[in-house]
Amino acid sequence: MKTELKNIANIQTGVFAKAVAKGDMVYLQPKYYDEDGNRVTEVVPDLNSIGISANHHLQPGDILFSSKGTKNFATCFDDEDMNAAASTSFFVVRLQDRNVLPEFLTWHLNQPTTMSYLKAFAKGSSIPSISKEVLGKTEITVPSIQKQQLICKIAKLTTYEKQIHSKLMELRNEFYQQKLYTALNN
Structure with missing residues (x-):
């Protein structure tokens, strides 16, 4: 079955917030990940959860898609013990279709053909950015x-x-x- 991403998932932007020295929530940013979406640094709670909507609290199975800059990747958030929110450099893709595995969708988004498609529609000369609309129209083979x-x-x-x-x-x-x-x- 082929479908557009927006038909199987909810896509929202990360939250805009200011990091603090000591918080109760982790503020995930692309700098914590390598080009393949593997977290390469330890993270510490650096965000106050007060004022952060429950909708922005990451859930296991959420997919973070780095949409800004030249380092685009998807990574699956699977840390059940981490209270975290994604920065605005990410789109948070939350699957609505139980017939799609988050790990599979992450793999699919990271495929060279998918990335080429997405990067072809990136806008901006100094910092290219992939829009939510383009991500939502990405065709997914399930x-x-x-x-x-x-x-x-x-x-x-x-x-x-x-x-x-x-x-x-x-x-x-x-x-x-x-x-x-x-x-x-x-």
């Missing part, structure tokens, strides 16, 4: 739940394989550098 689960499993294993390969290359480089250093000093 296979069976079983196929979605299989795709997610393969994608997770592929990511794990990349991490292992990267670590192997790093260790191999250290090994050769040490060998060369030892040879130089003998």
Whole structure:
């Protein structure tokens, strides 16, 4: 089945708020993530929840789509223990269709063809921005739940394989550098 994203999910902007030194809520921003949507830094509560609408409190399964700048990605919020809100650099995609897995939709949005489509419609010369309307009109192919689960499993294993390969290359480089250093000093 093919459908537009707006037919299976609610899309809203993140909340505009000012970070504080010590808060009771995490204010998620794109700088906390790499290009693949993996969180790369620890986060601390830096937002006061007073005045933040309950609608802006992230729920497990919400998808954050980084819509501003050149680093566009989707990431699935899955931390049940984190009280968090997304910044305005994100669109929060909340699935309404139970036949779509959040992890699958995240994978689908991160595909090169989907990203190319979205970036083609980005507006702005200094800071390109993908609009809510364009994101909502993005065509999503929705296979069976079983196929979605299989795709997610393969994608997770592929990511794990990349991490292992990267670590192997790093260790191999250290090994050769040490060998060369030892040879130089003998």
